[in-house]
Amino acid sequence: MAEIDYELAVASIRKSLATSPLDWVLREVNETLRLGKPAVRTIEEAKEESTDAVHYSTLAQESQPRKQTRRKTKVPSTEAYSTKEELVLLLDSIERTAIATMDMQAYVIEDIAQRQGLSAPNLNIVFERDGQLSSPSFHEKQSPVVEQVTTLRHAIAELRSRAR
């Protein structure tokens, strides 16, 4: 993919996320971009010679200023993400939220149903958050959702392989 393709892909996915209930995902990616990519930089550090260092030259010319040396040192830093890396961040974030959520839902329902000797569609799971109950279960009406997520999963995998 050429740089222009990365830009097109990033702009398109950004717009899609911004206008969907996954806008929170975009906010998190923006925060990651703002913080920058962790990196290590080598810098040159000026170091004054220690006071107990005695040189013949110093003894000979006491009036001269103390000699400075420079040494290389590694420091943690950050650098900007490239457009290609931004695309990868966006694809990763979709995979680890919407797609992973469906995979985890399926795992939990099947796991518990198996233990209870029930078939997954007959299992009813509800989450309580701050006193509010979620809509019961997420398995019974799932077929069109599974199809939707499968399409998304394949499209992301395809785009990811092109972006390599």
Added chain:
Amino acid sequence: MATLPPLPDLLNEITTSIANLPVSLTAQSAGGDVFEAYVFSLIIDAAESEGGVVDFRNVDGAVPTQFLFRTSPGHLYSQAQNYTYARLQLPNVPMLEAHLGVYVSGKSQLIHEADVVVLTSAEAELSRTNSVPPRSHQCLLAVECKFYASNISLFLGRGFVGLCSDLSARECFFVTNSGSTSVQKLLVHKRLSWESQLRPNQAVVVERFRNALQEVFKDYVAKYE
């Protein structure tokens, strides 16, 4: 050889799919809830792999017909809802219970929330009888779950370090569906247990986490041998 779809078509497929996703897959809270339930399931799997027998109970003592999991923290003894928990019976040792989103008390006598906790059934019973939070030293496992879209912030790692210093659970885990180099470095430096990128399609990560959980159950059994 199949021809690849043009880039605009591929992008269109992605944007259309995103637009049609149901709220159960897009809300941050929904993802967080499911992530905790997923970790709860992995814990149960690990107990079973160590020879444990697992069953479920509701707060009223009945076998659940509907599973109700608490995802914002509450007291283990609360009867506000008929919450579900798991009972784990490992061979020849006192029974354990696994709960989601309950408070536990730390060394400082402060009360902390544990996203997923495994504790002795005796301590859970004590909590229910006396309406007090279970004590962390009676907890075998406490897991802090973080569900995020992008890299997690360092403050979450710092919070976990603080939490661990006050909990005396045998093992505390920090698990996330995401990751962060800085958080990982911090937790490694502090010698705390963590797992990142934990989600079903990451087979190696899932297996490693399950194995780490099994170790905890193995040690618990060994204590009584």
